[in-house]
Amino acid sequence: MPAPTPPSTLTVRDVLTLEALAAGRPEVLAGESGLDAPVRWVHIAEDTEAGGLLQGGELVLTTGLAFRRSPALTTAFLRRFHGAGAAAVVVELVDDDGAPDTEAIATLRAAAAVVDAPLVLLTRRVRFVQVTEDAHRALMAQQVTRLERARHVHEVFTGLGLENAGEAAIVQTTAELLGSPVVFEDAAHLVLSYATHGEDPTRLLDRWTNRSRHVGYLNHTGFGTGGERWLQTPVGLKGQRWGRLLVPGPAMQNDDAAWNPDSWELDTWELTDALQVLERAGQALTMARMAGRDRRELLIQARAGLVQDLRQASPPREEEARARARALGLEPGAGYVPVVAKLDGGAEGAEDATAVQLSERAFLDALQEWAARDHHSVLAASLHAGSVAILLLLPALELEDATLHRLAAGVHAPGLSWTLGVGRPDRSLVAAARGLDDADQVADTAATLASRRLPFHRFSDIRLRGLLSLLGQDxxxxxxxxxxxxxxxxxxxxxxxxxxxxxxxxxxxxxxxxxxxxxxxxxxxxxxxxxxxxxxxxxxxxxxxxxxxxxxxxxxxxxx
Incomplete structure (x- = not known):
């Protein structure tokens, strides 16, 4: 069953276009800027006392029989109803023969000068009962559609929970429901997952960390304070927030509309729907966290996904790759060097799979601690059992050896030892990532050396052993x-x-x-x-x- 399309709010302008009301040749005398105000109900009234029955948002229909001959009574009537919150007042002024009542019309035009809210004149007889029936039918249809939409959103996220869906599926579904890009970040503003909804990922993630830092955190679903005007919802248990889900631009209900992150043009219903979807998505991500997905695991998965994408036969474009890498913590620089750390005793057998994973996690933790402590920028992820891929930022290509020595000397994990294999550095992140295969081969071969006096190895260091390792399947x-x-x-x-x-x-x-x-x-x-x-x-x-x-x-x- 397709998702119910969120309805637009019925506005004063919409009611004026109803066939039954349009027959009265409506003329807006005042308050044209308020024609897009929502209409909650349509009410027929003939005296000022009926204003006390309003609750706000009503469109009032009247023939003005009680006040049309008195400018003072006309002004009092209009002020009373607009003061009670009426969305608009529509006045039919015709005589007994059905012709326009010119005297009453002149009085109403004069009174319009002191009215700020929408005031509409009808100069042809209108069947008010038909107008209320048509308007109320449209309002009820909207309510049914909204209920169907709420039910659909509930079923979608309930289904994701029952399927034990990962964060990527939840984020993608949220973007589809909202019709706009969605980004899931951790507390350090690193992107764990995102969905572009057809937009350019480079544009979406450009300078993400810096931009996101200026959008203040909220403990509820709503617009972030400061910086760009983004919708957000916290992810995590109360008092233990560890991330948030963000909509960095308007939730567009029209798929043909262009995404503009600097403006939001949502009516009350669209905003309510966006808040509802976003809040349910945040709850779904929190439930996934409670099911065992901690923040570090999600970040590792996100980084591993990027490394895998970069090693594909058709990798992302360089601009997209850099934007995604920066959103995951790898800053731009003069170049990148591919490194593979092969953990000693990394993959002896399936029975040791858990121990291998724990060793990889310990190494990754130690690597990230070193990077934070010494202000280095790295992107690391498990390459295969017992081996960790590292893309290391080089502030300058001539600093390759110095940076590698700091890496080899600075990463410490108790009880673990490893061999570092190094590939060729490159100014291109995509090209450097392709060098991970060479670095992996070097690390695997260097690990067989009886004596490993070097802190890291290149192909030139493993000589004949490296050549035979490459030709081993020949x-x-x-x-x-x-x-x-x-x-x-x-x-x-x-x-x-x-x-x-x-x-x-x-x-x-x-x-x-x-x-x-x-x-x-x-x-x-x-x-x-x-x-x-x-x-x-x-x-x-x-x-x-x-x-x-x-x-x-x-x-x-x-x-x-």
């Missing part, structure tokens, strides 16, 4: 390595593989190797001869040692 490399090591693998001879590894690490120096293995040189020579016989090659040949070193390194990497 069938030709696999065939070469397996052929070289076949005599030691079938049948398996782990003690000879270990001897080969030690021999290669000591560069064939038998004295050094004998001391390391704590055996005599005579015994070592016997072991090496047995190894050479098994392999069918001489380890004195440089090419043999190089081939076996490459094969053994590939075997170790493949085993990991």
């Amino acid at each position: 069938p030709r490399v696999k065939a070469f390595a397996q052929a070289e090591l076949a005599p030691l693998l079938d049948p398996p001879a782990p003690e000879l593989i270990e001897l080969l590894r030690d021999h290669l690490e000591h560069g064939g120096n038998m004295s050094s190797l004998a001391r390391a293995r704590k055996v005599s040189r005579q015994a070592l020579y016997a072991q090496v001869r047995r190894l050479e016989e098994r392999l069918g090659v001489s380890l004195d040949e440089a090419e043999s040692r190089a081939s076996l070193a490459v094969a053994l390194l590939w075997h170790e990497l493949a085993g990991r």
Whole structure:
């Protein structure tokens, strides 16, 4: 069932266009600026005493029989009814023959000079009963539509709650119901989720944090104070507000209307509807929070979503990517460098999945604490199990090494250690994000190094190991390595593989190797001869040692 369209409020102008009333040739004598005032009811009255029955917002129909001959009585009648809150007074002035009563009309025109509210003259006979019937029918239809709209909004958000919908679905639904962009931010004005409703996301999120800081918080649904005139509703339990939902511009009920964040043109009903939708959305987000989604989790998810989008084959435009990144805490700069932190022991098995997630969270927390403490700007998110992607802002490209050293030295998480892989920096955020794959490869390979003396690694630091890591799935490399090591693998001879590894690490120096293995040189020579016989090659040949070193390194990497 489609959503009921929110009705426009019935105004004085609308009533004047009703066929039954238009037949009287209505002429506005005063108060034209008030013709768009809402009409709550239509009331027929012939004397001033009836003014006491009004509650405000009524359109009063009268023939003026009790006052039309007296300027003083006419003025008193008009002032009495307008003072009682009448939206407009419509006076029919015709004689017994149905012709315009010129004398009474002149009196009414004179009285109009002292009236501020809408005063309308009818010079043709009108069926007042038909006017009230038509107007009341329109008002009742509006009430039914409003009730249907309220029921629909209630059902939509109830359904989202039952489906355990995430914040993105709630925000998107809110934007669709309001017909305008909606942004969900945390207490630090970082964007957790947003829906553009067809608008340019770059424009929507431009300088978001700074703009939002000037829109004061409210503990209820309404217009923010100061800054831009945004509708907002708090998200969180009373006394524990941890974010808010914002409509940074008018909630447009007409999908064809252009979004203008600097102006709001909502009538009473539209504003009431917008407040109702926004408040229900805030409640839905709060319920999601109570179901286990804390603010940090939402921010991590939002950042992870951006990182994933940037790594797609068709990433966002650079302007949109920068706007989204800035809204998530990554400021613009001279360039960005992609970094991947591989947590030691990060992904040993499915049974450790929870431990891996906790380790990633601890690292992310430590990273954000460092960024806040040392005033660095980063965008970080889980890349895959045991690895965290980092896009690090560079104030200047020549400060890359200095910034990376501060990162490596400044992030501390008790009980955790990690290897940092670094890709190529770039002035483009989108291009830098593409370098995360290279950084991930470097981190994964550097983690296999027996000695990691460097605080971070690039491809130039992992040399042959890096090349083999990149070519590890190449069938030709696999065939070469397996052929070289076949005599030691079938049948398996782990003690000879270990001897080969030690021999290669000591560069064939038998004295050094004998001391390391704590055996005599005579015994070592016997072991090496047995190894050479098994392999069918001489380890004195440089090419043999190089081939076996490459094969053994590939075997170790493949085993990991």
